[in-house]
Amino acid sequence: MTQALRVEDLHVHYGTIHAIQGVTFSVDQGEVVSIVGSNGAGKSTIMWSLTGVAERSSGTVEIFGEPLPAKPHDIVNRGVALVPERRRLFSALTVQENLIMGGYRRARDERMEADLERCFQLFPILKQRLKQRAGTLSGGEQQMLAISRALMSDPRILLLDEPSLGLAPIVVDTLMETILRIRSEGMTILLVEQNATQALEISDRGYILEVGRFLKEGPGVALAQDPEVRRAYLGG
Amino acid sequence: MFLQTLITGLSIGGIYALMAVGYSLVFSVLNFSNFAHGAVIMLGAYVGLALATKLSLGFGLVLAGSVAGAGIIAVLNERLAYSVLRRRKAPSLYLMISAMGCSVFLENLVYATIGSRFYAFPEFFGRQVLTLWGSSVSLLDMGAFLFALVSIFALHVFISSTRTGIAIRAGVSDMTMCSLMGVDLNRLIAIVFLLAGGFAGVAGVFLGIKYLVYPTMGWVTNKAYIAAVIGGLGSLPGALAGGLILGVVETFVSSYVSSVLRDVFSFSLLIAFLVLRPNGLMGQDTEEKV
Numbered sequence A: 001m002t003q004a005l006r007v008e009d010l011h012v013h014y015g016t017i018h019a020i021q022g023v024t025f026s027v028d029q030g031e032v033v034s035i036v037g038s039n040g041a042g043k044s045t046i047m048w049s050l051t052g053v054a055e056r057s058s059g060t061v062e063i064f065g066e067p068l069p070a071k072p073h074d075i076v077n078r079g080v081a082l083v084p085e086r087r088r089l090f091s092a093l094t095v096q097e098n099l100i101m102g103g104y105r106r107a108r109d110e111r112m113e114a115d116l117e118r119c120f121q122l123f124p125i126l127k128q129r130l131k132q133r134a135g136t137l138s139g140g141e142q143q144m145l146a147i148s149r150a151l152m153s154d155p156r157i158l159l160l161d162e163p164s165l166g167l168a169p170i171v172v173d174t175l176m177e178t179i180l181r182i183r184s185e186g187m188t189i190l191l192v193e194q195n196a197t198q199a200l201e202i203s204d205r206g207y208i209l210e211v212g213r214f215l216k217e218g219p220g221v222a223l224a225q226d227p228e229v230r231r232a233y234l235g236g
Numbered sequence B: 001m002f003l004q005t006l007i008t009g010l011s012i013g014g015i016y017a018l019m020a021v022g023y024s025l026v027f028s029v030l031n032f033s034n035f036a037h038g039a040v041i042m043l044g045a046y047v048g049l050a051l052a053t054k055l056s057l058g059f060g061l062v063l064a065g066s067v068a069g070a071g072i073i074a075v076l077n078e079r080l081a082y083s084v085l086r087r088r089k090a091p092s093l094y095l096m097i098s099a100m101g102c103s104v105f106l107e108n109l110v111y112a113t114i115g116s117r118f119y120a121f122p123e124f125f126g127r128q129v130l131t132l133w134g135s136s137v138s139l140l141d142m143g144a145f146l147f148a149l150v151s152i153f154a155l156h157v158f159i160s161s162t163r164t165g166i167a168i169r170a171g172v173s174d175m176t177m178c179s180l181m182g183v184d185l186n187r188l189i190a191i192v193f194l195l196a197g198g199f200a201g202v203a204g205v206f207l208g209i210k211y212l213v214y215p216t217m218g219w220v221t222n223k224a225y226i227a228a229v230i231g232g233l234g235s236l237p238g239a240l241a242g243g244l245i246l247g248v249v250e251t252f253v254s255s256y257v258s259s260v261l262r263d264v265f266s267f268s269l270l271i272a273f274l275v276l277r278p279n280g281l282m283g284q285d286t287e288e289k290v
């Protein structure tokens, strides 16, 4: 099977801070893989370096068998879409304009219309909010829009950085179901979560990240039940 | 007399607005005061002057030529003086200092090559006047005002409804995420400078025709900064409103109070706005719901 993403010995520095100290992992096509770890472990840094925003100090990244380009806009054109931590919507723009930006790289054709319809199926509320400014949406709606904006770019791999952040537990449940639904349509997903149980449970495989290094890896469910992991990250 | 003063004020205000939109656009995208904008306006006027005197082109071609010339100059200015700093993620203060340096450099370049002489444009419109309700109104003033109105409205439509326009506003909101939508930021910023420079070219030609062309003529851009603040930095309708208000107030002060007090009034207006309404008339509250 083709690997969607292959990362080997990745290092990232912020000035003198060695944030990522040699991580190696991969995501197969159609897989959901999660990276869990506590605050400051470096989860977001991995996501930003996979999108070209944080510069890699060393290591190789391959996306669908080809080396990752350097510039963010070229990376997007290879089919990588990020839903960043804290959503980072274009808050002064309307919901509709955010979705247009999501599809910026594509031709406006029937396939794009179909993707828009798919977003409305996933999140019907967005259709009623098209003219509303994104900054005035509720937290849950903002997350729906952030995911839709990413899907509008027609990605081959979706990177989700703490999508559950700031959402009520019941909304998190719906979110996890949505992630599984997107996956069942064939999407490859790399998920980063601090709140780990649910993330690991819906993942094929997981990695435990601790200050810049992987501590453990394995099938998602097995990691979620691993006593050591539970003690350290899942609150007992 | 009143109507005449009003039209004169609106025409000066229109020129302020033409200068302010470019300044405001760059400010909202890159978050720094581009103090080289005045120098680009001045160079635009010289380009127009050269086309009018050396090639004897008509007004339309002169305008088009200086729009293109000033647009290209603005893009080059960004490429040579700002993009290096941008790439190093330098604080916006550095960009502003670089802009001041560019302004001094360009003015002195003109002094050194063309000289300090004042030049006049050939008379495109003669001294034609329109008679409206008993007052005579200069055709040039009327035209400058209408042209400013129409071109700024066109820019507004471009920014609010085209894909590139939406991308510019997305960049204002969040540059990094804008690039993650597949937008080439260097290209986007070049487009912003091209637009700002194009408007600087129009302003340069109108200023040159109304007054004269000389190396420090770009200093009048101070008024555009005031207009942009009054209208709300980053807002195009605001830049238009701010420019027109400033132009009208100034003209009325000069003709009914004292022309010496004109600039005192303008800067007082600026200070009043900064204190009472720092977001200006139409500046957006960028507060986010987190």
Ligand SMILES: Nc1ncnc2c1ncn2[C@@H]1O[C@H](COP(=O)(O)OP(=O)(O)OP(=O)(O)O)[C@@H](O)[C@H]1O
Binding pocket: A014, A017, A019, A037, A038, A039, A040, A041, A042, A043, A044, A045, A046, A085, A194
């Ligand atoms: N722009 C930056 N400049 C300097 N240091 C940074 C920067 N971004 C992150 N860091 C540092 O890198 C380390 C990893 O940060 P990162 O944001 O990747 O952690 P994280 O695992 O995503 O944490 P959280 O769960 O809180 O989001 C932290 O020590 C952080 O302080």
Ligand SMILES: [Mg+2]
Binding pocket: A043, A044, A045, A085, A162
């Ligand atoms: Mg993070």
